[in-house]
Amino acid sequence: MIEALSQTIWLVPLYALIGAILAIPWSPGIIRETGPRPSGYVNLLMTFIALIHSLVALVDTWEKPTTYLSFSWLHAVDLNITFDIEISTITIAALVLITGLNFLVQVYAIAYMEMDWGWARFYSLLAIFEAGMTTLVLCNSLFFSYVVLEILTLATYLLIGLWFNQSLVVTGARDAFLTKRVGDLILLMGVVALLPLAGTWNYNELAIWAETANLSPTTATLLCLALIAGPLAKCAQFPLHLWLDEAMEGPMPATILRNTIVVSVGAWVLIKIQPVLALSDITSTVMIWVGAVTAIGASLIAIAQIDVKRSLSYSVSAYMGLVFIAVGTQQDATALKLLLTYTVAMSLLVMSVGGVVLNNITQNLTQYGGLWSRRPISGLCFLVGLASLVGFPPLGSFWVLTEMADHLWLTNPILVIVMLLVNGLTAFSLTREFSLIFGGKPKQMTVRSPEGLWALVLPMMVTMGFALHVPILLYKWQLFPAWEALSVTVAGSFTITTLIGAGTAAYIYLNEDISKPIELPSKALQDFFTYDLYTEDFYRVTIVFLVGLISQIIYWFDRYLVDGVINLVGLATIFGGETLKYNASGQTQFYFLSIFLGVILFVGMIFSNFIF
Numbered sequence: 001m002i003e004a005l006s007q008t009i010w011l012v013p014l015y016a017l018i019g020a021i022l023a024i025p026w027s028p029g030i031i032r033e034t035g036p037r038p039s040g041y042v043n044l045l046m047t048f049i050a051l052i053h054s055l056v057a058l059v060d061t062w063e064k065p066t067t068y069l070s071f072s073w074l075h076a077v078d079l080n081i082t083f084d085i086e087i088s089t090i091t092i093a094a095l096v097l098i099t100g101l102n103f104l105v106q107v108y109a110i111a112y113m114e115m116d117w118g119w120a121r122f123y124s125l126l127a128i129f130e131a132g133m134t135t136l137v138l139c140n141s142l143f144f145s146y147v148v149l150e151i152l153t154l155a156t157y158l159l160i161g162l163w164f165n166q167s168l169v170v171t172g173a174r175d176a177f178l179t180k181r182v183g184d185l186i187l188l189m190g191v192v193a194l195l196p197l198a199g200t201w202n203y204n205e206l207a208i209w210a211e212t213a214n215l216s217p218t219t220a221t222l223l224c225l226a227l228i229a230g231p232l233a234k235c236a237q238f239p240l241h242l243w244l245d246e247a248m249e250g251p252m253p254a255t256i257l258r259n260t261i262v263v264s265v266g267a268w269v270l271i272k273i274q275p276v277l278a279l280s281d282i283t284s285t286v287m288i289w290v291g292a293v294t295a296i297g298a299s300l301i302a303i304a305q306i307d308v309k310r311s312l313s314y315s316v317s318a319y320m321g322l323v324f325i326a327v328g329t330q331q332d333a334t335a336l337k338l339l340l341t342y343t344v345a346m347s348l349l350v351m352s353v354g355g356v357v358l359n360n361i362t363q364n365l366t367q368y369g370g371l372w373s374r375r376p377i378s379g380l381c382f383l384v385g386l387a388s389l390v391g392f393p394p395l396g397s398f399w400v401l402t403e404m405a406d407h408l409w410l411t412n413p414i415l416v417i418v419m420l421l422v423n424g425l426t427a428f429s430l431t432r433e434f435s436l437i438f439g440g441k442p443k444q445m446t447v448r449s450p451e452g453l454w455a456l457v458l459p460m461m462v463t464m465g466f467a468l469h470v471p472i473l474l475y476k477w478q479l480f481p482a483w484e485a486l487s488v489t490v491a492g493s494f495t496i497t498t499l500i501g502a503g504t505a506a507y508i509y510l511n512e513d514i515s516k517p518i519e520l521p522s523k524a525l526q527d528f529f530t531y532d533l534y535t536e537d538f539y540r541v542t543i544v545f546l547v548g549l550i551s552q553i554i555y556w557f558d559r560y561l562v563d564g565v566i567n568l569v570g571l572a573t574i575f576g577g578e579t580l581k582y583n584a585s586g587q588t589q590f591y592f593l594s595i596f597l598g599v600i601l602f603v604g605m606i607f608s609n610f611i612f
Contacts, residue, residue, distance in 0.1 A: 006057040010069065010085055010138060012050045012095055013131040016102075019046030020127035026120040036119035040110060043123040047103045047130060054095040061092055068140060068204075084140035084202050090336070094137040094268075097340070098261055101347055102130045104459035108351060109253035111455035112358055122162055122251065128155045129257055136265050143201040145269050146184075146191050149230060152262060153180045159258075160250040172246035179243035183233025190226030194276070197223070207275040215279060224283035227273055234266025235320035236313075238294040244316060248309040252354035255309065259316045259350055260343040267323045267339060271332050284328045291324025292418045299425035303432065306517070307363045308353055311433060316346060318422055319389070325415055326404055334404045337479055341388065341396035341470055348385035348463045349430070352378045355452040355460070356437060360445045365433065366517060370442030374449050379438040381460045386430040388467045390501075391423045391494030396470035402491045403481040409490055416490065420497045427501030435509035 023039035024030070066088035074081040106126060113122060132155060136148045154177075161173030195201060197219075198209045215223070236244035247258055270277075270287075277283050295318045302314035319342050326335035355378055356371065357363055372379045388395045391402065401423065405416045451457055474480045508514055 003060055006060040006087065006092075007067075007069075009053070009057045009087055009092060009095070012053055012099065013135040013138070015046045015050040015053070016043075016127040016131040016134065019043035020124040020131070022046075023120045023124045023127070036117055039120040040106065040113075040123045043127050044103070044106045044110075046127070047099060047106055050130070050134070051096070051099040051103050054092060054099050057087075058089070058092045058096055061087060061089055063089065081143060081201075082141070083144055085138050086140040086203075087138075091137050095134055097343065098130065098133045098137065101261060101343070101463075102126065102257065104347075104351075104462060105253050105256050107455050108256070108354070108459040109251070111453040112253050112354060113251065114453070116251075118162060122159075122254075125155055125159045125162070126254065126257070129159070129254075129262065133261055133265055137268065140203050141201045142191055142194070142203065142206065142269075142273060145272070146187060146230070149187075149234065149265070149269070150184060152234075152265065153177065153184060156180070156247065156258065156262065159254040160247050162251055162254070163249075166249070169249045172249035175246045176243035179240055179246075180233045183229045183231075183240055186226050187230030190223055190229070193223055193226065198276075203272045206273065210275040210279055213279060217280070217282075220279040221282045224277045224280040225286065227277065228270065228283060228287060231266035231270040232290065232324075235263050235270075235324065236294075236317040237290050237321060237324060238297060238317075241294060241298065241317050244313045245310055248307070248313055252309075252350065252357060256347050256350045256354070259312065260347045263316055263320055264323075264339045264343060267320060267327070267335065270324070270327050271335055274327055274330065274332055277327075278330065284330075287324050287328035288415065291321040291328060292415065293321075294318065295321030295325070295422045296418060296425075299422050299429065302429040303425065306365045308357065308365050308368075308433060308437070309363050311365070311429060312346075312350060312353065315389075315426055315429060318426060319346070322401075322404075322419065322422065325418070329408060329412070329415070331404055331407055333479075334400060334407070337400045337474070338397070338404065341400050344463065344467045344470055345385050345388035345397060348381055348388065348460065348467050351456075351460045351463060352381040352385060353433075353437075355456045356449070358456075359449050359452060362445055365436040367443060367445045368437040369440040369446055370438075371446050371449055372438040374442070374446070375438070375451050377451055377457055377460065379434070381464045382430075382434055382438070384464045384467055386427070386434065386502075388470065389430065390427045390498045392427075392498045393491070393495060394471055396467070396474065398491075398494060399471060399474065399481055401494055402486055405490045405494070406481070406485070406487050409487055416493075420493055423494055424497035424501035427498045428505040431502040431505035432509050435506055439506075439510045440512070 019042055022042045026034070026036050026039035066086060069085040069087065071083045071085075072080070073083045106123065109122070109126070113119060116122070128151065132148050132152045136145055136152075139145050139148060157173050157177040160176055161169055163169050164173075191201070194206075197215070198206055198213070200206060200209065213220075233240040233243070244258075244263070248255065250258070277287070298314040298317035298321065302311045302318065305311040305314065319338075323335050323338055323342075326332075326338060356368070356375065360368065362368075384395075386392075389397055391398045393399075401419060405419050408415045408419075471480075
């Protein structure tokens with residue numbers, strides 16, 4: 001029975017799709033008597049079934065060899081596309097993480113969306129999220145991974161635009177969709193170009209092919225750069241990072257998934273195709289520097305934001321930048337562990353903030369304060385999430401970041417400095433948020449702000465418990481770095497930067513004698529970080545200007561050349577027709593004259609070719 005559940009693990013994505021379909025009767029205009037809430041409960045039940053199935057399969061496959069399943073999808077002439085599935089401890093553990101977090105998010109949404117009538121649409125879209133992410137981690141084919149990424153892009157667009165009667169929501173959904181489409185389009189070029197070169201889209205076969213592939217440096221570089229474009233956009237890396245900021249207009253339960261697992265699926269694909277990316281040293285260098293620039297830049301931007309969701313979104317980009325560095329330096333196992341610790345910590349942070357935003361009806365950090373005495377559970381969860389995300393011993397990310405930096409200490413110490421800087425800036429940013437929300441004295445918006453309903457608090461408590469146990473799980477799963485291999489200098493450096501960043505922020509933002517908001521001596525520098533490094537202005541004077549210029553040229557060409565030629569032919573036809581109608585007098589001599597003139601003109605044209 002247990003083995004059968006392992007072999008049918010491909011049913012897990014179908015549970016979510018069944019839940020999405022069963023939610024349709026509660027859409028507006030079909031069933032109104034019961035209200036929309038049953039649609040949420042149906043999806044909650046199907047996600048719980050998927051979680052149990054994944055847990056049982058994980059127990060059965062633990063430390064067993066990886067097995068593969070293949071289903072023929074399309075066979076035409078020499079083209080054979082199969083849907084390949086990988087059943088391993090890693091993929092099923094990812095299923096447990098995805099379905100478990102989805103279950104907690106759906107419980108969380110019961111309270112957060114309590115007064116919303118769009119339950120059927122919202123829970124159906126969450127189910128599509130779940131189905132897409134679970135399919136992606138099981139999928140062993142680059143082609144179908146791309147298809148799933150497209151589905152997730154669509155679901156992201158629809159979830160951001162859930163409250164479509166608000167102009168900012170519509171704009172945010174549109175911008176997020178178009179930004180991700182840029183990366184998806186370039187990725188599609190790479191996926192299509194890879195097939196004739198490698199002859200397969202299967203990840204395992206691609207790894208074998210990459211070992212002996214003989215590509216020219218130019219071909220390998222162009223191919224690999226195209227392949228990283230999609231994950232670059234999905235992980236909100238510079239310069240395609242602004243979509244995550246725009247996505248904050250959506251409901252907070254969707255933000256929990258989007259800021260944790262959805263951005264991680266791009267990194268998952270990046271890790272799977274890493275053997276191919278290793279063919280180009282230039283691509284590895286690009287990944288490293290894109291990750292480093294995004295990590296540092298996003299960390300600085302996060303500190304300058306007064307919108308709590310925007311600030312958290314830039315911390316997401318920063319940590320995805322660290323994942324890019326890990327993949328670019330061929331530390332795939334470390335990248336996977338960083339995704340685990342990051343996902344748990346960031347989901348806890350967003351959950352704790354979500355209840356505050358819901359109750360206080362504002363996302364402005366300057367309007368918060370004094371919530372520690374009123375919402376101690378939320379404050380404690382935020383602190384645990386903060387400590388779990390940065391290099392604070394003995395929690396999860398400390399060990400992963402230390403292991404990653406330890407591998408880079410001798411070969412690339414500059415990247416270690418980047419990691420330490422990002423760690424200190426993130427600790428400063430998150431402590432700043434905690435101090436502004438939970439510290440100080442209550443303000444007008446926070447005078448009445450009790451802890452939320454049980455459906456808000458319970459998922460936070462469960463996630464906090466899991467975050468506290470991540471180091472133990474890493475140790476039990478033999479994923480813990482060896483004690484003797486760790487550098488005391490590196491480990492101590494992460495601890496020191498964490499304490500410096502958090503201590504500095506606490507001193508500034510918990511000190512009543514220091515006026516708020518903090519202003520830098522240089523107004524230009526402060527605006528530089530406040531306005532996202534002027535990325536939107538950069539887009540406007542480069543990409544938007546170029547597209548607009550090309551559009552104007554095409555418009556002019558179409559308006560005055562294409563339409564002009566057609567209009568000229570039309571006018572000539574009308575003029576000729578009007579002229580010829582005067583010859584239609586009914587007299588035979590006029591017809592003969594017309595024929596005679598035509599023959600003379602025809603003969604003249606023929607002889608002119610011989611003469612000239």
